[in-house]
Amino acid sequence: MAGRLRIVITGGTSGIGLELVRRLAPRHDVLVAGRRAEADALPALPAGVRYVCAPLTDPEGATVTIAEALLRAGWVKLDNLVLNAGTGFAVADGIETPQQVRETLAVNLTSSVLLARALFPWLEKAGGTLSFVGSVAHRGQGLFPAYAASKAGLHGFARALKAEWAGRVAVQVIHPGPTRTDMHEKAGHDPGRMRALFLPADRVAAMMEGAIAARRSPVTVSFGRHLAGGALWSGRL
Numbered sequence: 737m738a739g740r741l742r743i744v745i746t747g748g749t750s751g752i753g754l755e756l757v758r759r760l761a762p763r764h765d766v767l768v769a770g771r772r773a774e775a776d777a778l779p780a781l782p783a784g785v786r787y788v789c790a791p792l793t794d795p796e797g798a799t800v801t802i803a804e805a806l807l808r809a810g811w812v813k814l815d816n817l818v819l820n821a822g823t824g825f826a827v828a829d830g831i832e833t834p835q836q837v838r839e840t841l842a843v844n845l846t847s848s849v850l851l852a853r854a855l856f857p858w859l860e861k862a863g864g865t866l867s868f869v870g871s872v873a874h875r876g877q878g879l880f881p882a883y884a885a886s887k888a889g890l891h892g893f894a895r896a897l898k899a900e901w902a903g904r905v906a907v908q909v910i911h912p913g914p915t916r917t918d919m920h921e922k923a924g925h926d927p928g929r930m931r932a933l934f935l936p937a938d939r940v941a942a943m944m945e946g947a948i949a950a951r952r953s954p955v956t957v958s959f960g961r962h963l964a965g966g967a968l969w970s971g972r973l
């Protein structure tokens with residue numbers, strides 16, 4: 737296990753991201769980037785966690801804001817960047833509206849690409865790890881076609897960067913399966929009784945921490961993995 741790490745997590749104010757923050761904050765220095773105003777975000781976060789408001793609907797603005805927050809914090813290197821924030825909109829049939837498509841791609845894909853690009857020097861100094869949070873939906877799934885496309889894009893981008901940055905920065909993509917968070921409600925989707933089969937967010941975050949520590953890619957963090965006891969993914973950062 738490494739010593740105290742410097743970790744940035746996007747979308748750390750709810751769901752899987754918040755559970756990951758709760759796991760890591762007692763042992764590491766964590767900076768959360770979110771869309772909420774600081775006054776709304778800080779009460780939800782563990783003591784000592786830094787926060788920056790950087791809505792990813794503006795990928796370029798958010799990238800500058802997060803880089804500036806690192807400079808303000810005096811962080812010259814970054815051990816882990818976890819690009820976890822995500823959004824989606826359920827559609828009964830067809831494709832999300834143009835505005836929903838723009839927002840989905842901006843938050844899930846464009847921001848991830850720009851943040852990876854901008855924060856590479858920090859990660860390289862630490863020989864760090866960049867973790868993209870995708871989704872099993874990257875294989876293609878009805879109900880959220882643009883969301884699925886954004887996650888497929890992340891998958892391809894992660895594979896490209898993994899080759900590009902080999903030996904300098906570890907790159908991985910982690911694909912969670914259905915997880916009990918507020919994401920479905922925010923997306924306007926009621927999974928009904930299927931929700932009972934979804935994994936709890938803290939369990940997914942635990943397996944995700946193990947996957948990050950193992951630096952494996954691509955990784956699916958799903959019910960099957962859970963039934964297998966988390967297998968390789970029980971390590972800690």
Ligand SMILES: NC(=O)c1ccc[n+]([C@@H]2O[C@H](COP(=O)([O-])OP(=O)(O)OC[C@H]3O[C@@H](n4cnc5c(N)ncnc54)[C@H](OP(=O)(O)O)[C@@H]3O)[C@@H](O)[C@H]2O)c1
Nearest residue numbers: 747749750751752771791792820821822871914915917919
């Ligand atoms: N839940 C699932 O079944 C599932 C399955 C596969 C993959 N995933 C992926 O797992 C990741 C975490 O999702 P989750 O289930 O934990 O959902 P969640 O609870 O809704 O968390 C998503 C996070 O992203 C943030 N976010 C959304 N739009 C944003 C924006 N415009 N700017 C900045 N931050 C924004 C949210 O902020 P607020 O806290 O302010 O809402 C929240 O912190 C996402 O990438 C999602 O696609 C989830």
